[in-house]
Amino acid sequence: MPTHSALERSNLADAMLSAGPDSPTLCTGWTVSVMAAHLVTREWRPDVAAGNVIPPLSGWMDRETHRYARGHDFEKTVAKFRSGPPLLGWSNLPKIDANLNLAEFLVHHEDVRRGSGDWEPRELPDDLNRRVWATAVGAGRFFLRRAGFPVTLEWASAGKSRTIGKGEGGVVMRGEPLELLLFTYGRRGAADVELDGPEAGQERLHSMKLGL
Known part of the structure; x- marks a missing residue:
């Protein structure tokens, strides 16, 4: 297999x-x-x-x-x-x-x-979606620690969430696992995610260096 x-x-x-x-x-x-x-x-x-x-x-x-x-x-x-x-x-x-x-x-x-701007989100098999969720959380631990405040990744349709970092002024990043992974790797403009939380925190996530 x-x-x-x-x-x-x-x-x-x-x-x-x-x-x-x-x-x-x-x-x-x-x-x-x-x-x-x-x-x-x-x-x-x-x-x-x-x-x-x-x-x-x-x-x-x-x-x-x-x-x-x-x-x-x-x-x-x-x-x-x-x-x-x-x-x-x-x-x-x-x-x-x-x-x-x-x-x-x-x-x-x-x-x-x-890349061409003409796309539709992919529907991933359940087993791959679960693997991508774990991968997005792992990437988040590495990249999002630079934010300086807690960031909660939320896979709402599956009822899953994981908070990275501690402190106040946290931001929630909500979306499907692949979209969360894309945002975390710096593809912010193309990732279908919703941010919820303090405006300053959202601006920080949109401007800070993400990905390799």
Whole structure:
């Protein structure tokens, strides 16, 4: 039985081929071709991937990603991504694949789907929705701690909520798990979420750095 991340990898590959190499994405300056290059270099070039977590290397990562996109056939790049990472690659580790890869593929799938501005929310299977909820909470613990006040993620249709941080002036972020994940990863303008709470807190969530 394929894992959630394996299924989402295949779905993302299909979405990139369907959109075409020159289509826009939600990532500023990235076409789908550059997105495909990013996904391959992330798994096959750990030196490039380091730019995701080491800010001084981010500019070099972006240049190398664009260089890869220019120098490689788009369909072959997508096929390489679809085939998976190297056997001993860092992203093949089970916990990395189940959590970080799944979040990466879900978010970038929506980057491709929503890049043109013409999209409808995806309806995810129940088991995947539960996994995405756990992933959104995990991402929230990492990214939303910077807010300086408590943020409550609320999956209203399932009656679930989780508060991250302590103190006063908390904000509630309400939506389906995938939408919460997208907001937490910085796709605020494209995420279908509702914020409730002090106006200053809402403004902080809309302006602070989120995602990698």
